[in-house]
Amino acid sequence: MSAPLPASPHGHPELAVAWVLHGLEPDEAALFAVHLAECPACRRIVAETEEVTTLLGSAVEPVDPPTSLRDRILAEAAPADDGEASLLASVDSKAPSSEGVVPLRRPERGGWIRRTTALLAVAAVLALVVAVGVLIAANRSLAEQRDAAAAEAARGAEVTQVMDAASQPGVPHAVLATPQGEFVGLVVDRGHGPEMLASGLAPNDPDHTYVLWGLAGGTPVGLTAFGMSGSGPVVQSVPSVEAAGPFAGFAVSLEPGHTVPATPTQVVASGRTAG
Incomplete structure (x- = not known):
């Protein structure tokens, strides 16, 4: 994403949610931040997503991570084993020595995992935003109906009071x-x-x-x-x-x-x- 984002009355939900979850690349995040200042729809989506993530964070009771988690993280970040290291060294030694040739590099561990996790999180939060939006709209509709019924009941009570007063002796x-x-x-x-x-x-x-x-x-x-x-x-x-x-x-x-x-x-x- 290098060109400025096009304006949209519905905003860009995927990018907005990913921006809240810090799932965008640095250049993507910078471009989206510029777009956010000019897009009310995206600002609304960002606000709703932040509200949802806050609700989710407060709804889950914090627990201490298991002791095995540290060992798993260290194992994931450890260098390649001897067999893999030997294979990479063998490939590098057979590659032509030339300034125009880029040496083979081992893919960064966890990169695609982080990207996939971010995309899955975006999809999950988008679904939650939609669900919460539906619930908020339903609650507003129920509140409006309740307020209308209360206003109608209050007006009915006023009518009854005026009619009753007119029937009382001595009331002008x-x-x-x-x-x-x-x-x-x-x-x-x-x-x-x-x-x-x-x-x-x-x-x-x-x-x-x-x-x-x-x-x-x-x-x-x-x-x-x-x-x-x-x-x-x-x-x-x-x-x-x-x-x-x-x-x-x-x-x-x-x-x-x-x-x-x-x-x-x-x-x-x-x-x-x-x-």
Whole structure:
């Protein structure tokens, strides 16, 4: 590998894993280090591989190597035996003496073993990276589903609380209905400011928003803007505003833009306060 690595949206997994495991030749490692600085995909693979190797290292309990291991290593590194040495000397003595002839050299012991071991380790860690990636994706999917279910349950609890409060004697509330009498929501004050429950309103497009209005002395007061991505229900607290006395009623309008205007444009629902 002498030319610069080509860019790839998926990176170079084999080289990235081998780089983490120190399985590349020095020139390969140098070129890959340059490529790594410019390749987000390879940096991601390197980070995932380092995470996997860390997990593997912490998952295995360290043990002392057997005493025979030292003897085996020394035997592997020892010079060739007398028969092999004699054969090499005989071949060297018969080779022509010439400056253009390269003398026969005995292959380095363990070189191909180290290379093969590194390649096998790369393949094993690649498989682990893929497996761990699948598990991480599955865990994220389960977490997202769990969070969505929890959010749905919390919203359901809020809806139940607002509905229950509206049915209690003495709790101020207003039933919001369209001019055709269709129920689209509630506004309830449980003692800490108005809360709105919207349900049944048509989803607004990106260029419009809904606005809740409080009616005080016949003058509408813009309270809050809200959106409907579906039919609901949506529970939203209403910011406190200064008004002359409690609101006698509430209304909902559909407005262009995303802010509360000075006066309502298109009123789609309203209701008087009771309780």
